[in-house]
Each structure stands twice: as structure tokens, then as C-alpha cells.
Amino acid sequence: MTLRAEIELTRGTFDLSVDFKVPAGSVLAILGPNGSGKSSLLGSLSGLLRPRRAKIRLGEKDLHGLPPHDRSVGLLSQDPLLFPHLSVLDNVAFSPRSKGAGRAGAREIARRWLAEVDAAQFEKRKPAQLSGGQAQRVAIARALAGEPDLLLLDEPMAALDVDAAPAIRGLLRRVLGLQRKRATVLVTHDPLDALALADHVLVLTDGRAVERGPTREVLAAPRTAFTARIAGLNLIAGIAVGGGLRTEAGRLIAGMLAEDTTMGGPAVAVFAPNAVAVYPGGEAHPGSPRNTIAAAVTALEPHGPVIRLRTDAGLAADLTPAAVADLRLEPGTPVRLDIKATTVTVYPATAGPSPSPSTETLRVTDNPGT
Numbered sequence: 371m372t373l374r375a376e377i378e379l380t381r382g383t384f385d386l387s388v389d390f391k392v393p394a395g396s397v398l399a400i401l402g403p404n405g406s407g408k409s410s411l412l413g414s415l416s417g418l419l420r421p422r423r424a425k426i427r428l429g430e431k432d433l434h435g436l437p438p439h440d441r442s443v444g445l446l447s448q449d450p451l452l453f454p455h456l457s458v459l460d461n462v463a464f465s466p467r468s469k470g471a472g473r474a475g476a477r478e479i480a481r482r483w484l485a486e487v488d489a490a491q492f493e494k495r496k497p498a499q500l501s502g503g504q505a506q507r508v509a510i511a512r513a514l515a516g517e518p519d520l521l522l523l524d525e526p527m528a529a530l531d532v533d534a535a536p537a538i539r540g541l542l543r544r545v546l547g548l549q550r551k552r553a554t555v556l557v558t559h560d561p562l563d564a565l566a567l568a569d570h571v572l573v574l575t576d577g578r579a580v581e582r583g584p585t586r587e588v589l590a591a592p593r594t595a596f597t598a599r600i601a602g603l604n605l606i607a608g609i610a611v612g613g614g615l616r617t618e619a620g621r622l623i624a625g626m627l628a629e630d631t632t633m634g635g636p637a638v639a640v641f642a643p644n645a646v647a648v649y650p651g652g653e654a655h656p657g658s659p660r661n662t663i664a665a666a667v668t669a670l671e672p673h674g675p676v677i678r679l680r681t682d683a684g685l686a687a688d689l690t691p692a693a694v695a696d697l698r699l700e701p702g703t704p705v706r707l708d709i710k711a712t713t714v715t716v717y718p719a720t721a722g723p724s725p726s727p728s729t730e731t732l733r734v735t736d737n738p739g740t
């Protein structure tokens with residue numbers, strides 16, 4: 371069901387005023403610095419906070435004023451919040467039970483969802499006997515077993531270690547795609563979560579929406595300092611192929627395919643600017659990583675302790691000030707950008723307009739030397 375929300379909320383001196391729409395079957399990511407109002411926004415949707423004024427419509431239903439349990443809203447937060455005294459199976463069965471299903475029926479639904487999140491083998495365990503990643507799988511099953519019309523994800527990967535997060539991100543992408551009627555709102559600090567899971571993003575600052583639009587467009591062409599800081603990732607759009615991604619121009623970007631990538635499907639190759647090595651143009655170099663891209667420097671920007679180099683290939687690289695001086699880099703300098711395949715991840719592109727005008731600017735110059 372489509373969510374339409376206009377929320378005005380006051381908490382002490384903080385004032386939130388925001389409106390947005392999440393079409394049925396799509397995911398909106400809310401990004402924003404600490405204290406920008408993300409939790410306040412989610413709390414208003416879930417019914418835990420009472421806005422000063424709000425219109426919150428989920429399909430034909432007006433949620434404003436309804437208690438949390440009458441809203442058909444599922445919540446998944448960074449803490450799995452499982453009931454410690456219940457088995458995994460009964461934790462998941464709790465949602466359908468509370469919606470009126472009988473004991474056997476609720477357990478059947480719970481088993482289906484546990485299988486869906488690859489946690490069926492844990493059904494008899496208590497939450498204390500699960501790892502963080504396993505507990506989060508169970509929490510996902512519990513959030514979805516109630517078949518909510520609106521799913522709220524509050525930093526769902528934030529508490530997981532780096533090994534567990536990609537698998538849970540992949541799992542979420544799969545289960546979010548199973549149901550095209552539900553609207554989902556995701557709060558995250560991580561642009562990868564937004565890229566992997568969300569069709570659209572809304573950037574909150576001081577309780578106001580300062581940027582919004584299709585995820586790739588907003589992250590590829592950030593208009594506020596906050597978005598630029600968190601979104602400083604390099605993105606190359608194309609089609610997923612064995613060993614990486616092929617751009618529209620036919621160039622292979624070697625990378626690691628995310629688990630649920632579909633061969634031949636639209637995809638983005640993502641890598642951080644600090645994964646890009648910069649060499650003076652044309653110069654031979656040892657090691658020969660497979661992704662070598664010819665470009666020219668367009669700008670040099672201070673970025674914390676490093677210098678962010680921007681290039682006419684649409685890609686950014688982070689260098690130390692000493693390296694910039696050594697390489698005598700300035701706007702116009704021809705360079706070769708090397709990106710190790712192991713630092714590039716290829717994700718399926720989320721639905722939405724594709725390719726966006728701004729991703730077309732992420733063109734990669736062909737280099738016959740590779």
C-alpha cells in the first residue's frame with residue numbers, strides 16, 4: 371500500500387517538518403546526520419511518538435492517532451529485540467498470533483518465514499543461543515511474519531559485524547522484493563544500504579528534507595555536504611556479467627558479485643575513493659590490477675586528512691597531500707586510475723529510472739592498455 375505522510379513534530383527545541391510518499395512495493399531510505407530527526411520520523415510512523423500535526427495515510431487507512439498495534443506496521447531495528455524466554459519459532463509466531471492466527475497456523479507461518487531467511491534450523495533455540503547475524507535473521511522473519519503493510523527498518527545492519535552485514539543486506543533485498551504491495555522506510559547511515567535496498571532517498575537535516583530523489587541520482591550527484599560526505603562512493607552503472615559488470619560502452623569492470631546479483635540484470639559497481647590508486651598518465655606500473663582507467667584530473671578538494679581527486683571519468687580517488695605533490699597533480703593532468711577487483715562490489719541496481727541522467731555522467735574512458 372502506498373504511504374503518504376506529512377509530519378510536524380516538536381521535541382523540546384527540535385522541530386521536524388517533512389512530507390513524503392512511498393509507493394506500494396518500493397523502499398524509501400532516510401539518510402541524515404545524528405540528530406536530524408530520523409528516529410523521530412520513524413517513531414511518528416510507528417505510533418510511538420505523537421506528532422503535533424500529521425497526515426499519515428497507508429492506502430485508504432489514516433494511521434494518525436491509531437495506537438501502534440493497530441497500524442499494520444512491522445519494525446526491524448538494529449537490536450533484534452527477541453523475547454528471551456521464547457524459542458525462535460515462537461518469537462516469529464508471535465506476530466501472526468497477535469493478528470489473530472491460531473497456534474498451529476501461526477507456527478506454520480513462522481516456519482515458512484524462518485525457511486525464507488535461512489534460519490529454519492534454529493527454530494528450537496532460545497535467542498541467547500544465536501549469533502548477532504542469526505538473531506537478526508530471526509528478527510527479519512518476525513517483522514515479516516505479521517505481513518505488515520508498512521515495514522520500518524531502523525539501521526538494521528548497524529549492530530552487525532562486517533562479515534555478517536553483507537549477507538543480511540542481501541537477505542533483506544531478497545525478502546523486500548517478495549512483496550510488491552508493502553511500503554518500506556529504511557533509516558540508515560550507510561550509503562551502501564541505501565544503494566542496495568532503496569529506490570528513493572530522502573536526506574534529512576535539522577528536521578527538514580534537504581535532498582530527495584532516486585537513490586543513484588542523489589548519491590551520484592550529492593547537493594549537500596552531508597550527502598557528499600556519506601555518498602563519496604564511486605558508482606558505475608551497467609549489466610552484471612561473470613567476473614563483474616559491463617558498461618554500456620562495453621567495458622568490463624572486474625569486481626566481486628554480490629550474492630543475489632542476476633547475470634545480465636542491471637547493476638552498479640561500487641567502490642570507495644580510497645580503493646583507487648592514481649598513476650601519472652601512461653606510466654607503466656607493477657602489479658597490474660585489472661581495472662585500469664584513463665582519465666584527466668578535474669578538481670582537487672580537501673576531504674578531512676586526504677585530498678579527493680575528481681576526474682573526467684566521473685570517478686574520485688583519495689590521496690595524501692604528499693602524493694598529490696609528488697605526482698604533480700592539478701586540473702588537466704592525465705592519470706591512470708587502478709582499482710583492484712577485490713575492492714569493487716557489483717550490486718543489482720534497485721528498481722527505478724535507469725540509467726539516470728547523473729549516472730550517465732559516470733562514464734568510463736576506454737583504455738586500450740587494459
Ligand SMILES: Nc1ncnc2c1ncn2[C@@H]1O[C@H](COP(=O)(O)OP(=O)(O)OP(=O)(O)O)[C@@H](O)[C@H]1O
Binds near residue numbers: 384402409
Ligand atoms: N525526548 C526528547 N526530548 C527533547 N528532544 C529530543 C528528545 N528526543 C530527541 N530529541 C531531539 O530531537 C532531535 C532529533 O532526534 P532524533 O533521535 O530523531 O535524530 P536522529 O536523526 O534519529 O539521530 P541519530 O542518528 O543520532 O539516531 C535531536 O536534536 C534530539 O536531541
